[in-house]
Amino acid sequence: MIQTINLFKTYRIDSGEVNALRGINLVIPPGSFNFIIGPSGSGKSTLLYLLGALDRPTQGQVIIEDKDLNTLSDYERSLFRRQKVGFIFQSFNLIHNLTVLENVLVPLLPVKIKSADRQRAIDLLKSLGLSKRLGHQANRISGGEEQRVAIARALIKQPLIILADEPTGELDTKTATEIFNIFRRINREQNTTLIIVTHNTKFIEPKDRIYKLQDGSILLE
């Protein structure tokens, strides 16, 4: 279960302070499919990064599996992300001098990759329709394929949570639909909790949980 308690995040800029999040309280059940929506600058991405231990709140707590992320050191937070969290970004952010398969294996490099890991990566890519792209350079595939590689990279460590920040922002409608179908399948088959930041509400289904943010506060849950 993911819980935030009175979460605040303030950024200092030259002209003063920006309150990106103001007192966010959330409870996200395990295995749920969640959307965080809202206008630009409402704090959606900030909330996502706090949930993924990429940043620390100015005030408040993020508790995941009964562990307060604030109490973790930088090293422990890195390990938490390595083991429990998969990130998917709008710009895919693959490493272009690596192949598709090598990109998927990047999260496992610090701990030495075994043959079983490599096979799991191949199986993941096959399940995402990329069996013919394993040896292709990451800068030689389409946008939709890149995002699928990014999804495989997020899944390789079998995370508890997948955090996706505008995952279909740079894709056409058809490809975006394919990506969300993949998300649905992952959520259904692996019971992975998905938290997706998006402007695109057409993919929301009735049983999904929706959090609407405005000016750093939750308007709707």
Added chain:
Amino acid sequence: MYNMWQFALKNILSRKLRSTLAIVGLSISIISAVCLLSVSSSIKHSISQTFSWMDGLLVMQKGSLAPAFSTITQDNIEIIRRIKGVKYTISQLYRLVPTVENKTTLMGGATTAVVIMGVDPVESSRYPTIYHKYLKEGRMLEPNDTYNVVLSRRVAERYGKHLGNNIKIMNASYKIMGLYESNSIFMDAALIVPLEVARRQFQTTPTTISTCYVSANDPHDLDRIEKEIETIFPSLDAKNPVEWANEFFLFTRRLDLFILLISSIAIIVSTIGILNTMLMSITERFVEFGILKANGWTKGNVLGLVMCETLYLGTLGGLIGCFVAYLAVKILLTHLLYIEPIIPLWLMLSAFVGAVIIALIGGIYPAYRAARLNPIDAIRAS
């Protein structure tokens, strides 16, 4: 790809031009250090070798760095000969030769300089020198020889001469009676002529010589004989070959310091080159490092990756630098300076290890910067 090392190698290979330039910059500093120090070692070795055939004393004018700059008198030698324990003496006159075959000998610098070595043919036939051992064609000087010369094959080839030809040394013509080959640039410079002819050639007094070689009945007596010579003749220096070589090495020590200074500057420039290369690489890969951290890479992992990359640069730079330096020293010394190349193994190993250390030092700050990157800044920048 299964590990960080392969990932690091891919990163290096994906930026070929930049990696190549960094490696070239590093290897140039290694090449310059190894070449300069090897040339110095080789010259010292050649000097030691030149003196090594002597097991007696060499007497010269005090303060003379080389025989060609020394002037002593044969009268002194007669007294030295009578010192207890002296077995025999060999007197020689050395003078730099300004022209051979009407060509200035110093046009090529030290590598083409030649000296006349005037010897008494009677003495040298009775007490053979190292030149007898190196004789390849013809014969050494004999008592009735006048304008006859024994010279090195290298000098003969330089002037297109063979055994039996005449060669013009300054304003006199000499017949070539013998050719020797010592493979020492210093020894090969000698044109061996009768002592009296050398005195006439350089218009010295009838008793002028440059050096005297003193042999002892018992080699353990040499120290005593040396002290006695220097007591009787305060204007003379009598030293064994090791002491003469050390005199020369005092001069080369300054040269070595200069070489170290030049090499240090080259090393600093290489370190800055590596630092610049890696900083540029880190800046370009800002987003990539952010993604790695988002995927659970720790600061230590990121630092390790960058240090792996600099280690590759250092290893390649060191290997290439040592290899090219080895070839350059071999070619330069063998074919241009005619000195046996001495490339100590400790020098090559030190140069290689030095290259790796230079690269690692240059990579520390960029690695630190990459490890400290805020992943959110990187992700937002993408």
